[in-house]
Amino acid sequence: MSNEELTVPSALTAGQMPLRARWDAQFALAVLAAVLTTALTAVSFWPSFEALHDLATAHRLHGERAWAWPATVDAFIAIGELLILRASLAHRVDWAAITLTAVGSLGSIALNVAGVGVSHDPLDYVTAAVPPVAALLAFGVLMRQVHDFLVSRQPVVTTPLMPVIAPGPAVQESLESVAPEPVEETVHTPVDEPEVTEEPEPVTEPEQPSGEPTQRERMDLVVRRLYDDLGNRRPGTRHIRQALADAELPNSDGTCREARKRVETAEPHLRDLPDALAA
Known part of the structure; x- marks a missing residue:
């Protein structure tokens, strides 16, 4: 995964004081x-x-x-x-x-x-x-x-995102050869019996190309970078919603809280950081 893919959009910091200047003032x-x-x-x-x-x-x-x-x-x-x-x-x-x-x-x-x-x-x-x-x-x-x-002053350890890589052709063929063949059964259906249709499967997020982060991974990355941009402080819902909106990602209150929960589950020490004041 390239460094450009892991860069938060520049709109996130538009109109705000540079991070270095804010840190010096604090x-x-x-x-x-x-x-x-x-x-x-x-x-x-x-x-x-x-x-x-x-x-x-x-x-x-x-x-x-x-x-x-x-x-x-x-x-x-x-x-x-x-x-x-x-x-x-x-x-x-x-x-x-x-x-x-x-x-x-x-x-x-x-x-x-x-x-x-x-x-x-x-x-x-x-x-x-x-x-x-x-x-x-x-x-x-x-x-x-x-x-x-x-x-x-405590060091912050970040967990790199692990992209999901689809199996290659050789691995796919090996899995298909191991899978048991389906057993065909003859079903006698009356002529006047109505046709039964299967329930549609739930809609899931479309698959991303190999090496590309999913929408959820992009949201977690934006939220995780907020902890560093706020000077090792815990962002509030307002911070997260603004950052996700700038990145053109879903940004409802429930989505913001779920994204922060996923990030803090992966890195429990982030829960102990002091809360950032709402802007």
Whole structure:
């Protein structure tokens, strides 16, 4: 099968940003988001550490011990989030990591609020609770970005299409010689009996010349290439319908879903890719 037959029609990318430019823009935005999230995580942990340090100082811990004590609470958040990330990459749920993160987060929030003491202004308690909550959310977002980056770096293995080749004349003659000859039977039919006609066979897709992909194979190829064009993301029905329409192929919603199902059945790892946003 030639390379021209495996090329998606140029109309698929008409009017769209080139793939290289889109990838560069996505990478720049991902780096900026990671930097800002890292800064937000550090800033969120800082007031939480300060509040827990003041609480430790007020209860007989001083100097280095007062600064080390907050780590016994807030470090559970970081450890639990990292274990959750590891479990997510392994496609499983780690309830111990979730419990660890929850205990660390609730403990940090409770201790920050308890450090306020007795106050008649509710905003004092809100101010004390915001840093540990922000630290939990910011670190969770950062781990999500790390997860997406690691998933996008996994190698994608494609399965080449196997064209159906009709058997040659020699093979056909060999099969005909092996097939048993039909046994002729004499059937006496009354003259006045009406002629019985056979039911028509279901209409199937016409056979393609040797080496040419069928219509279904062309549809699967167009859908499979969408995963690469979208930056290793799972295309939605709208993406598939537009791509099939550009390739002048059937593009109903049911056809789009069936084509994506066939592609992901052949390559199960594609189901785990993050979904692409509908255009």
